[in-house]
Amino acid sequence: MNKNLYWSVFKNLEKELIELSNQIHIDDNQLNVYSVKISELLIRTVVEIESLSKELYQMIGGTKPNDKTLFFDTDCIQLIEERWKLSKKKVFISAVNFYLNDDKNRIQTPLRKANKMGSSSSDWQKAYQAVKHNRVKNLSKGNLKNLIQGLAALYLMNVYYKDTIFESVSDSSGTNFDSSMGSSIFSIKTHRNNGIHPELEYNKLDDFDECTYLIKATDKTREELQKTMAIFNDEYQKKISQNTVEEIGKLINEKQILINVDKNILIQKIRDKSLSQVNKEILINTKNFSDGLNYEAVLNKQQY
Structure with a gap:
């Protein structure tokens, strides 16, 4: 992958939001606070989302040319959604100076509806379009809630772009x-x-x-464990059957099987006893397997 230019821009936007949090007490009651500065940050954030979504679209095999006919939402994020279900991915607001207690504010699914356009799209997209086209009329849409959601969406897309193992x-x-x-x-x-x-x-x-x-x-250690588990399971089943047969044989020799006892119930009880004995062994062996x-x-x- 080429040098990642998107993460540094995200970090700069994040830094500016943190600086705002030193001036505004960001809690559940303050999310509707708006300003020209917040609107500016929202616009810059979504411009980055547009660019990054097109980059991801090309990376995962999108076939439309990267020109004015390629839409970041209904084309790019739509394909990303089909592949990775990003609309369901949760992002937590975990900064210590963000005092959000309500889960609907603290836990975001920022790319939900981001593959749609117009009134069906996400709140941060609608806010972006509103302040971009008429900032004076729609300045209240440039608020903390929409900015945080938009920046969370950019964060999530950056994580996928970096694709670190x-x-x-x-x-x-x-x-x-x-x-x-x-x-x-x-x-x-x-x-x-x-x-x-x-x-x-x-x-x-x-x-x-x-x-x-x-x-x-x-994959390597999982496959090795699964092979060992398969071998052990075969031995486990053999041992259960062997113990059951031995127990029944012992009772027959000792003349403890009575005519009026349900044979199926008796066999099940004996099998359960054998199962309990062998389970002690499996617990020890399973731990040994997992250690690898x-x-x-x-x-x-x-x-x-």
Whole structure:
């Protein structure tokens, strides 16, 4: 990838918003505060989104030429949405001097409706169009709420543009993973490793689509574990059957199987006892298997 010009611009815009937060107490009641400066920052933010969305569009195989017929929303963000479901990705406002307690303000899905145009589009897009075309009439649209949402959208798109793989993540919970991704205001949601399924490449939880990064075992160590699990499972089933047969044989020899006892119920009880015994072994072995896993954090491109 060529030198990233977009991140430095994002960081400058973020810095200016932080400087505003030193003058305006940003809490849930202040989000409708507007000014010429805030409108200017909103316009600059969305200009960056327009440019970056077209860059991403070309990167992922968009076929329309990059000219005046290519629209950043209905063409570029639409294709990005189809590939990566960015409308569902959550961004958290995590800056210490942003005092947002209401979840609808603190937790954003900034690219929701961003692939639409006009009145159906996102609030920050509508605000951008309004202040760009008639700043005097629509100055109130250039407010903190729309600026923060727009900047969150730019942040998320920058994260996808950088497409960084973080190797040597400490554990399955990503304890040492920095979810801010270098931002001083925002952080992304991460999908924690949910254990290794014997047959699946990745074990997804219900919030998978909301997560920008995935904490996962490296393919090499996962595949090695799955092979070991398959071998162990075969041995496990054999041992259960063997223990069950041995227990039944012992009862027969000791003449403890009575004629009036339901044979199926008795066999199930014996099998459950065998299962409990063998499970003690599997707990020890499973821990030994998992100790060999290495973890990494990768971008969620709906690859699973």
